Amino acid sequence: MAQWRIWNAKSRGSLVAAALSQAWRTPPPPFSLSPPELNLISPVLLDSPAAALVWTKLRNATPKQAIAERFHDAYRVSALQSEIRAMDLQQVLARVRSVNVEPIVHKGWATARLYPEPGVRAYSDIDLLIRPDQQELAQAALQTPPSIQCAVDLLHSEITQLDSASWEALYARSHLVKLGSTDIRILGAEDHLRGLCIHCMKHGVASPLWLVDVAVTMERLPANFDWQLCVGSREPQANWIRCALSLAHRLLKAEITGTPVGEFVDQLPGWLTRSVLRRWSRPPVPDQLPRFAAVLKGRRGILEALAWRWPSAGQTTVDANARFSRVPNIHLQLQSFFAPGNLKAFVSELPMVWRETRKRSFGTEKSQR
Amino acid sequence: MSTQESRLPLARKQNLIVKELENEVMVYDSKRNKAFCLNQTSGIVWKSCDGKTTVSDMTRALRSIDSSVSDTVVWFALRQLETDGLLEQNVSAPAETVGLTRKELVMKFGLAAAMVPLVAVLAAPAAAKVWSGPPPA
Numbered sequence: 001m002a003q004w005r006i007w008n009a010k011s012r013g014s015l016v017a018a019a020l021s022q023a024w025r026t027p028p029p030p031f032s033l034s035p036p037e038l039n040l041i042s043p044v045l046l047d048s049p050a051a052a053l054v055w056t057k058l059r060n061a062t063p064k065q066a067i068a069e070r071f072h073d074a075y076r077v078s079a080l081q082s083e084i085r086a087m088d089l090q091q092v093l094a095r096v097r098s099v100n101v102e103p104i105v106h107k108g109w110a111t112a113r114l115y116p117e118p119g120v121r122a123y124s125d126i127d128l129l130i131r132p133d134q135q136e137l138a139q140a141a142l143q144t145p146p147s148i149q150c151a152v153d154l155l156h157s158e159i160t161q162l163d164s165a166s167w168e169a170l171y172a173r174s175h176l177v178k179l180g181s182t183d184i185r186i187l188g189a190e191d192h193l194r195g196l197c198i199h200c201m202k203h204g205v206a207s208p209l210w211l212v213d214v215a216v217t218m219e220r221l222p223a224n225f226d227w228q229l230c231v232g233s234r235e236p237q238a239n240w241i242r243c244a245l246s247l248a249h250r251l252l253k254a255e256i257t258g259t260p261v262g263e264f265v266d267q268l269p270g271w272l273t274r275s276v277l278r279r280w281s282r283p284p285v286p287d288q289l290p291r292f293a294a295v296l297k298g299r300r301g302i303l304e305a306l307a308w309r310w311p312s313a314g315q316t317t318v319d320a321n322a323r324f325s326r327v328p329n330i331h332l333q334l335q336s337f338f339a340p341g342n343l344k345a346f347v348s349e350l351p352m353v354w355r356e357t358r359k360r361s362f363g364t365e366k367s368q369r
Numbered sequence: 370m371s372t373q374e375s376r377l378p379l380a381r382k383q384n385l386i387v388k389e390l391e392n393e394v395m396v397y398d399s400k401r402n403k404a405f406c407l408n409q410t411s412g413i414v415w416k417s418c419d420g421k422t423t424v425s426d427m428t429r430a431l432r433s434i435d436s437s438v439s440d441t442v443v444w445f446a447l448r449q450l451e452t453d454g455l456l457e458q459n460v461s462a463p464a465e466t467v468g469l470t471r472k473e474l475v476m477k478f479g480l481a482a483a484m485v486p487l488v489a490v491l492a493a494p495a496a497a498k499v500w501s502g503p504p505p506a
Contacts, residue, residue, distance in 0.1 A: 073491060073492070076390070076393070076395055076406050076491055077404065077491055077492055079388050079390055079395055080386065080388050080395045080397050080404055080491075082388075083386050083387075083388040083395075083397070084386050084397060084399075087386065119388065119390075
């Protein structure tokens with residue numbers, strides 16, 4: 001790839017997509033990136049939970065690339081992490097069931113089990129769907145000593161606020177699967193895929209692994225899968241789901257033969273695809289954003305700080321309950337960026353930014369004398 | 370039971386989570402928050418540490434993979450496992466195995482590099498960053 005293209009964010013994002021494309025297959029396709037291309041995107045991939053999945057393609061690549069061993073380590077850690085989380089999950093379920101609450105396991109393990117090697121799909125917390133009137137009871141049970149060693153997330157707005165299905169409907173369609181000797185209740189296939197799609201779009205497809213989840217789930221559907229139930233007709237949710245499915249095909253080459261996704265793909269807005277690729281070209285946003293003044297290390301620091309703070313196109317669209325159309329939603333992003341809360345935080349940092357700038361200019365003048 | 374039999378190597382089980390991968394064994398020590406990767410040789414030795422299997426038995430098992438394996442190799446693995454806290458009790462290794470290095474195992478004993486026992490320390494999964502939450506607003 002020509003040097004100027006490598007430095008283009010969209011191209012770097014395309015390299016990330018190529019590294020993960022069809023990595024869930026058995027066997028996965030050959031690894032297609034050259035050593036310089038892999039070296040370019042490895043900081044992004046190694047800093048994400050997708051590194052283990054990349055190893056499934058890299059391990060068969062010849063000749064072996066020097067950096068491959070770091071992906072191998074990520075794979076090892078991910079496999080161990082999965083084993084640990086599986087034990088945590090059994091403990092959490094026992095705890096919640098001890099107070100007669102029956103949870104539905106969402107995302108995490110419920111998705112990892114669909115991968116050919118569940119160990120490649122790492123997850124750090126356990127996502128549970130709880131009947132609304134039992135939330136507090138479940139929370140109390142989880143907080144009772146002895147403490148649970150992993151994070152348990154009971155809040156899922158992609159289901160409770162953004163989806164149209166009621167708890168009763170979700171529960172009626174859920175079913176039990178085995179983890180060792182433990183019964184695990186998971187969502188029906190249609191609800192699971194729908195939830196993954198909405199979750200993905202809600203966060204602007206910030207993590208490539210979330211889109212891989214959509215792709216893997218799409219390729220593991222039961223024979224009697226009801227697409228109408230999955231996608232539904234309620235807008236704009238149906239639009240979000242179609243976009244997520246289309247992105248999984250367009251970027252990760254998820255198989256769509258025999259599905260209605262082929263009808264949606266041509267309607268996928270180009271700006272959305274480019275926005276996702278640009279997002280994938282950067283490392284994950286830090287949990288704690290450093291103060292603006294702290295990253296004033298020249299133009300690059302300012303641009304980086306702005307990029308971190310700039311709202312994602314996908315996220316602002318879902319937050320505004322809008323559809324993804326061919327017209328980019330820049331107005332929504334501007335609205336979000338200049339929201340009163342953000343402006344207030346930015347204005348409060350201005351004195352520090354000013355002091356920092358002055359310090360740097362004085363420092364420059366002193367060194368020039 | 371003789372003193373020698375009672376001191377047969379025994380793998381630790383408490384507070385350990387084990388995951389077997391192709392030709393490797395991952396072990397997470399939840400008590401010390403440490404993770405280890407045992408290569409094929411170390412993995413076979415560790416899994417054989419049941420308190421009943423002698424070093425000679427372990428050597429015979431490894432010789433089915435590489436005929437150049439000797440008791441020295443097994444003792445080397447046991448010392449590594451002991452150092453990393455993966456055995457229940459200390460092993461009484463022969464004096465000639467003390468201070469032995471991986472390079473010496475290859476050069477002096479003609480062992481293939483891939484068969485040299487290795488217990489590598491990994492970043493503990495609890496400390497490893499697995500980002501699954503939403504990006505900050």
